[in-house]
């Protein structure tokens with residue numbers, strides 16, 4: 001039988017419950033754990049899937065005879081661009097294969113928009129009185145800190161199961177100071193949401209007061225399925241060009257969570273005008289990317305299907321960890337009505353919403369028991385979750401047994417924080 005909602009307990013029952021949780025928490029502390037669920041890093045086992053890269057490339061020329069050891073080729077190796085054009089549903093000429101970090105490419109785009117403007121900007125963004133960005137929440141903390149670093153005003157909108165709240169977005173873009181929006185379209189960080197065709201169509205076609213409005217379409221988890229029901233990313237570039245806004249989307253992806261997180265290849269895909277714009281600026285920053293790394297990725301994958309095949313091996317490692325998160329939360333919290341959590345079918349995160357006003361306390365309690373969680377509020381601009389309820393869980397890095405132990409501990413912390421709050425004994 002399901003446990004009773006915590007809010008339905010009598011004061012005496014709640015007092016007993018609180019004592020039980022305090023005891024459970026003391027037990028947890030006594031275990032002296034040292035576990036970390038803070039960041040979406042691939043595990044050692046996942047990294048090992050790509051160890052063959054350490055023996056590649058074989059030879060030093062690509063199929064067109066380019067000597068990859070030398071300078072040059074700012075847009076990246078053609079074969080790798082072709083492979084990822086296929087995977088991202090774009091044309092090869094619309095793809096740049098860059099360095100090891102897509103975050104760097106996002107940052108480069110943002111900075112160049114600031115300093116020079118884009119192909120359809122009336123003036124550089126830095127010449128505007130204010131620049132505002134729409135930030136679906138919960139979202140990726142590094143997106144928000146990047147904007148914060150340049151003083152860009154962040155306007156949160158709810159991230160729904162099918163993408164950002166499109167009614168809210170439509171209203172905000174009537175302000176010409178609103179220049180862009182972040183979207184993680186596939187298996188969003190941290191909610192796991194997948195942007196629907198309908199929402200993407202609206203984003204691509206809506207009228208915006210700013211002629212140079214940009215969708216930063218960060219498809220970091222495009223191929224990172226956890227089930228056999230593999231979501232297909234919406235083709236935002238075709239949608240946007242079809243509705244007369246070809247330069248609106250800037251799409252980003254990388255192999256950071258496909259091969260080596262620190263030594264993968266990042267991609268920018270966009271209209272030809274945007275690609276030319278990016279390269280025109282990039283020519284002053286680089287004489288060419290690491291083509292040796294690009295060639296070894298070509299040889300390692302072999303083809304677009306090789307990438308898909310490789311991702312299934314990741315899935316086999318990751319899916320049991322996500323199942324363990326769900327099982328631990330379900331077994332401790334079902335019926336208590338003190339938390340809800342996502343059951344993502346891809347990506348790297350579980351989004352846990354606890355009782356309003358208790359997320360910081362849960363993170364603090366977990367820390368006290370040796371379980372490191374991402375700081376409460378991290379998934380919001382300026383780290384400010386107005387309801388103090390959101391916690392991002394990242395189960396990829398620890399081994400399965402550690403995920404199980406850590407999550408049982410987190411569930412104890414959730415129950416203790418809720419009992420404290422409801423009994424007025426917080427702190």
Ligand code: PMP
Pocket residue numbers: 040100101102103104140184189218220253254255256261266
């Ligand atoms: N975007 C999102 C949504 C991410 O979650 C991450 C990694 N946590 C990145 C980008 C970073 O990508 P890269 O390693 O290519 O810089």
